[in-house]
Amino acid sequence: MGRSVALTPASAPIKRRYLSMEHPYWPLFNLRLRSALVEIRLATDDDLTDLASLAARGVHDSATMPFLHAWTDEPSPLIERGLFQWAWGHRATWRDDAWKFNGAVVVDGVVVGVQDIWADDFARVREVKTGSWLGREHHERGIGTAMREAVLTLAFEGLGARAALSGGFPDNAASLGVSRKLGYEETGRRTVTRRGEAAEVLDLRLTRASWLEHHHEPVSLVGLEECRKFFVGDAIA
Numbered sequence: 586m587g588r589s590v591a592l593t594p595a596s597a598p599i600k601r602r603y604l605s606m607e608h609p610y611w612p613l614f615n616l617r618l619r620s621a622l623v624e625i626r627l628a629t630d631d632d633l634t635d636l637a638s639l640a641a642r643g644v645h646d647s648a649t650m651p652f653l654h655a656w657t658d659e660p661s662p663l664i665e666r667g668l669f670q671w672a673w674g675h676r677a678t679w680r681d682d683a684w685k686f687n688g689a690v691v692v693d694g695v696v697v698g699v700q701d702i703w704a705d706d707f708a709r710v711r712e713v714k715t716g717s718w719l720g721r722e723h724h725e726r727g728i729g730t731a732m733r734e735a736v737l738t739l740a741f742e743g744l745g746a747r748a749a750l751s752g753g754f755p756d757n758a759a760s761l762g763v764s765r766k767l768g769y770e771e772t773g774r775r776t777v778t779r780r781g782e783a784a785e786v787l788d789l790r791l792t793r794a795s796w797l798e799h800h801h802e803p804v805s806l807v808g809l810e811e812c813r814k815f816f817v818g819d820a821i822a
């Protein structure tokens with residue numbers, strides 16, 4: 586007969602303690618990028634569950650494909666499962682010289698999308714890249730701009746970035762609209778494959794000087810000091 590493991594009353598307070606506490610070992614989970622409209626945090630497994638159902642409900646018009654990797658073409662439940670593997674992969678392989686922060690975007694307590702920021706050898710190169718999506722029901726309310734602004738504040742003001750790179754297909758007016766508003770400039774065009782066909786993509790760059798010239802909504806970077814080394818190693822940002 587197998588041994589049954591009783592959940593003793595003594596174990597309950599321990600579980601509750603960790604639910605309400607800041608994460609003791611992985612301070613990236615405690616980081617909060619907060620503006621008047623959005624809060625961004627490293628996506629937890631609960632956030633991923635919300636994001637998975639949001640993604641399955643639709644991220645964009647299926648007649649177009651805004652992503653280089655056409656993940657939104659996957660049928661359910663592969664789209665949901667893929668989202669977990671994608672985020673778990675980045676958590677598991679995080680290094681201070683190669684990181685990708687998958688931010689859950691929260692508006693009024695509701696998870697509405699993802700804002701990613703990533704870099705290779707950030708301590709020396711000082712450049713970041715970003716990518717994002719919102720559930721379709723949350724488009725065109727200024728959230729896309731606010732969430733990009735939040736991670737750019739982390740990059741330029743929190744970590745001392747010199748530039749931020751982005752890109753977009755010419756038919757992605759919303760993504761290009763966000764970049765234009767925040768001061769990115771086109772640096773070139775490339776041909777890539779999109780849904781198996783050749784397509785042109787615009788490369789965009791936002792310099793530190795241009796970031797500083799533009800007005801931005803205030804964003805507080807809560808808990809950054811405790812996880813600074815996760816982004817820059819031993820370098821001083």
Ligand SMILES: CC(C)(COP(=O)(O)OP(=O)(O)OC[C@H]1O[C@@H](n2cnc3c(N)ncnc32)[C@H](O)[C@@H]1OP(=O)(O)O)[C@@H](O)C(=O)NCCC(=O)NCCS
Pocket residue numbers: 644645651652716717718719720723724725726727728729730731752753754757758759760761762763766
């Ligand atoms: C890209 C995305 C995150 C933008 O978020 P959003 O909240 O809809 O964007 P905002 O409301 O902040 O709008 C930013 C600007 O783009 C414009 N814009 C937004 N949607 C637009 C559309 N469908 N057509 C034309 N312009 C649009 C807005 O008018 C705004 O400019 P303005 O303030 O000068 O009027 C969102 O549309 C999205 O998730 N799209 C699908 C996924 C995607 O394309 N990801 C990016 C891949 S590169």
